[in-house]
Amino acid sequence: MATQKKPASTNPVIAQNKKAAFNYFFEERFEAGMVLEGWEVKALRAGKAQLTDGYVVIRGGELYVIGCQINPLGTASTHVRPDAVRTKKLLMKKDEIQRLIGKVEQKGYTLVPINLHWKNGRVKCEIALAKGKATHDKRDTIREREGKREVERALKSRHR
Numbered sequence: 001m002a003t004q005k006k007p008a009s010t011n012p013v014i015a016q017n018k019k020a021a022f023n024y025f026f027e028e029r030f031e032a033g034m035v036l037e038g039w040e041v042k043a044l045r046a047g048k049a050q051l052t053d054g055y056v057v058i059r060g061g062e063l064y065v066i067g068c069q070i071n072p073l074g075t076a077s078t079h080v081r082p083d084a085v086r087t088k089k090l091l092m093k094k095d096e097i098q099r100l101i102g103k104v105e106q107k108g109y110t111l112v113p114i115n116l117h118w119k120n121g122r123v124k125c126e127i128a129l130a131k132g133k134a135t136h137d138k139r140d141t142i143r144e145r146e147g148k149r150e151v152e153r154a155l156k157s158r159h160r
Contacts, residue, residue, distance in 0.1 A: 014116040015049035024112055024130035032125050033091035039082050040070045049116055056111035056127055058101055063090035065113050103129055
């Protein structure tokens with residue numbers, strides 16, 4: 001009798017950058033692979049990642065994520081020197097990177113990491129081509145969020 005595979009959950013998220021959604025409007029989203037070391041993958045399996053201050057830069061036609069913090073596990077090997085804020089290379093197709101370079105060179109656009117997630121046993125980084133929000137736009141976001149909370153509370157109390 002053949003063994004059945006476990007149904008893989010759809011892209012379990014390792015870490016999210018909620019601050020990015022507050023500070024930027026997302027124009028387009030892309031998925032990129034990451035070049036990681038062994039201790040980093042183990043730390044990600046334990047959920048030891050933080051994207052809050054991360055951003056993506058383009059150097060020499062390649063994408064790098066800076067500020068993505070992966071804290072090493074206490075059981076890390078003694079011969080490995082873990083660096084929690086190491087610059088990590090992102091992997092995308094060359095034509096996609098060229099298109100992103102053209103967009104980023106336009107005024108006001110930047111690349112921001114949105115989340116880290118698993119896909120087929122590999123770590124992927126979702127990045128967004130984003131434009132910064134003005135202060136009044138951030139206030140509108142807060143106002144909308146509070147309005148939604150009030151509606152949820154009213155519906156919750158109504159059903160009781």
